[in-house]
Amino acid sequence: MDIEKIKQEAIEEYKKDKSQDFMLFAQQMNQVILEGMNTTNKKKFYKKYTPEEVERFLLDPSKHEVQLRDMSRYLTVSSPQYWRLVNYLPSMAVLRPIVTPFDIDKVTKNKSKTTKMLKSCMKTIDNMSVQHEFLKVLQVAFREDTFYGYTIETNQSFFIKQLDPKYCRIKGKYDGCFTYEFNFSYFDNYPDELNNYTEIDNEFKRKYDYFKANSSLKWQELNLEKEVCIKCQETFDFSCPPYISVFNDLYDVILYKDINKDKFERENNTFLGLKMPIREGSNNDDDFSLSADTMKTYFAFIQSCLQNKVNLFMSPMDFESVSFGNKNSSQTNNDVIQSAITSFWSSTGVSESLFSGGKSANTLELSIKTDESLLFNVYRQIERWLSRKIKLMSDGMFKVTIPNLTYFNLDSAHDRYIKDAQYGFNGSITLVEATNGISQNEAYGLGFIENEILGKHATMIPVSSSHTQNSESESGRPTVDTPTESGEASREQQ
Numbered sequence: 124m125d126i127e128k129i130k131q132e133a134i135e136e137y138k139k140d141k142s143q144d145f146m147l148f149a150q151q152m153n154q155v156i157l158e159g160m161n162t163t164n165k166k167k168f169y170k171k172y173t174p175e176e177v178e179r180f181l182l183d184p185s186k187h188e189v190q191l192r193d194m195s196r197y198l199t200v201s202s203p204q205y206w207r208l209v210n211y212l213p214s215m216a217v218l219r220p221i222v223t224p225f226d227i228d229k230v231t232k233n234k235s236k237t238t239k240m241l242k243s244c245m246k247t248i249d250n251m252s253v254q255h256e257f258l259k260v261l262q263v264a265f266r267e268d269t270f271y272g273y274t275i276e277t278n279q280s281f282f283i284k285q286l287d288p289k290y291c292r293i294k295g296k297y298d299g300c301f302t303y304e305f306n307f308s309y310f311d312n313y314p315d316e317l318n319n320y321t322e323i324d325n326e327f328k329r330k331y332d333y334f335k336a337n338s339s340l341k342w343q344e345l346n347l348e349k350e351v352c353i354k355c356q357e358t359f360d361f362s363c364p365p366y367i368s369v370f371n372d373l374y375d376v377i378l379y380k381d382i383n384k385d386k387f388e389r390e391n392n393t394f395l396g397l398k399m400p401i402r403e404g405s406n407n408d409d410d411f412s413l414s415a416d417t418m419k420t421y422f423a424f425i426q427s428c429l430q431n432k433v434n435l436f437m438s439p440m441d442f443e444s445v446s447f448g449n450k451n452s453s454q455t456n457n458d459v460i461q462s463a464i465t466s467f468w469s470s471t472g473v474s475e476s477l478f479s480g481g482k483s484a485n486t487l488e489l490s491i492k493t494d495e496s497l498l499f500n501v502y503r504q505i506e507r508w509l510s511r512k513i514k515l516m517s518d519g520m521f522k523v524t525i526p527n528l529t530y531f532n533l534d535s536a537h538d539r540y541i542k543d544a545q546y547g548f549n550g551s552i553t554l555v556e557a558t559n560g561i562s563q564n565e566a567y568g569l570g571f572i573e574n575e576i577l578g579k580h581a582t583m584i585p586v587s588s589s590h591t592q593n594s595e596s597e598s599g600r601p602t603v604d605t606p607t608e609s610g611e612a613s614r615e616q617q
Contacts, residue, residue, distance in 0.1 A: 171197065177370045185361040189289060192267045195364035199266055202373055208366055212498045213261035217528040218254045219557035220509055223550075225522040240517050245564035247516060248509070248523065251281040257505050259283070264355040264501065269293070269362040271303055272351035275323055283351055284323060288362070293352065294344060298514075299507040301352035304342040307334040324349070348515065353504050397422065397437040411439070491531050499527045526557055533558055 172194050180187040180194070198205040222244045224230045230237050263270040263285065271291040272283040290306035310317045310331050320327040326346055334340045344350075355365050402412040411418075422437055502525050509523035528536055537558035543551035556566045573579040 172370070174370075174374055177367075181368065184363040188362050191364055191367050192288060192362065194370070195266055195367055198370070198373065205366070205373055208369075209266045210262060212265055212494060213258060215495070215529040215531055216258060216261055216498060216502075217530060217533060218257055218502075218505065218525060219528060219560070219562070220248050220253050220506070220523045220525050221553055221557060222248060222513065222521050222563055223524045224520070225510075225514060225517075226519045229518070229520045237520065240520055242564075242567070244513050244517055244521050245562070245567065247513070249562050249564040250276075250279065251509075253505075253509070256281065256283050259285075260351065260353050260505070261498075261501065264353050265365060267362065268355045268359070268364050269301075270351070270353045273323065273345060274349045274351060292342070293354070293360070293362075297347055298511045300504070300511055301354055302344060302347060302350055303352045304344050305330075306342055307331045308341050348512070351508065353501065353508070355501060357500075357504070397425070399437055399439040401439070495527070495529050495532065498529065502527065526554060528558065 176190075177194070180190050184191060195209070199209055200206070222241060260270045260272065260283065267288060269288065271286045271288055273286060275282045275284060286305065287309065290309040291303050292306075294302050294304045296302060307327075307330060310320075310327075317328065317331065324346075326349075330340075330343045330345075333343065354362070356363065397418075399418065400412045402410045418437065506523055506525040509525075513521050513523050526536070537555065540551050540554040540558060544555055553563060553566075556563070561569070
């Protein structure tokens, strides 16, 4: 038996097993490092809709209404820039409806009847909480283009319930207002909703029964007096969110931000290396002074102390510190992001200065006036809807006017109407009350309470000033008791 050969084979087998242990250990360390670096690799939301998909949707928007609407909704909750954009015009809206004459002959025919009907109309407008209810309508319209709603009204409350736009479609116009049809198969897909809608109005249950009896009645028009349909882009015969065309610019903003974030995280990655000790005096490169199990134990202990904040590795080779970034990269990345944001606002047509500052006051004022004109176009639709309701209620005596007011022009409009009132222009006093945030109904009631009940016209005495006090002396030049020589000469000549 060759003893030396057996010893040599045993040594080789030992080295092989030992080498396998360390290779397995190295694989485990590699997995730990990769897991530590991938903890921030999140799914980016912009992957939900690619620019190619958006292009395809926009090539034929009339066939992709659902996708474009869902995309706009998704962006509203995912992108702060898009949320600010779609809420920009609605947030400046000041809706102060005024009941005004429509049929002058009817208004002037019977004063008592006119007074009674006017009070009733003013109360109805007050009950509708137009500023609150139609602000929600505007928010939906500028996000999705079309709002479909159904009014719920009592003597003391008013609410507009939004209907699912997937089950609504525009049919035409009535008295200048859009009308729509409702798809009653909605209750086949959502049977639990039928009771809720029946509590709102029995019309839904009745017309759903018509549909169950005759499948051709899937699309039916609702009560025209209760339908509310406001469309941001009136000239389109289909619904298309007004700002969806800026998605590609928004995509760039989000993409650059995510790239910058990933780069920042990579630049801040820290590695800690442990040198695997070689037995002193040994000529064998794999002759480590510690066993693989011992090194695993210490590696795991040190790693638990670091808590994944530092990437740990072990190597038999010498190594140097590694840097993943440079001192100028952050500023460069920020410049790229700012450029993308500027490009986004430029594409929307809305001044970036409104949200981040930068332009002169004069330029900003002109930009706001342009934006206000877009909002006033939608005011006219709300105005016509309210007028339709009031005209039906008053037998054509009255209609509704909504002044072109926003939070940006409220003060200047107030000053203009005050000046008109001073010159006696008709309607200017009512407009002043509107700019003060007081409805006609409130103004009439407050006038009665303040003057007839509280007597404020007698108790609220203005503080004396040069504008309010009267001089006790006679007006004009003071009289002179002693006549002058020239005065006497004039008297003698007379």
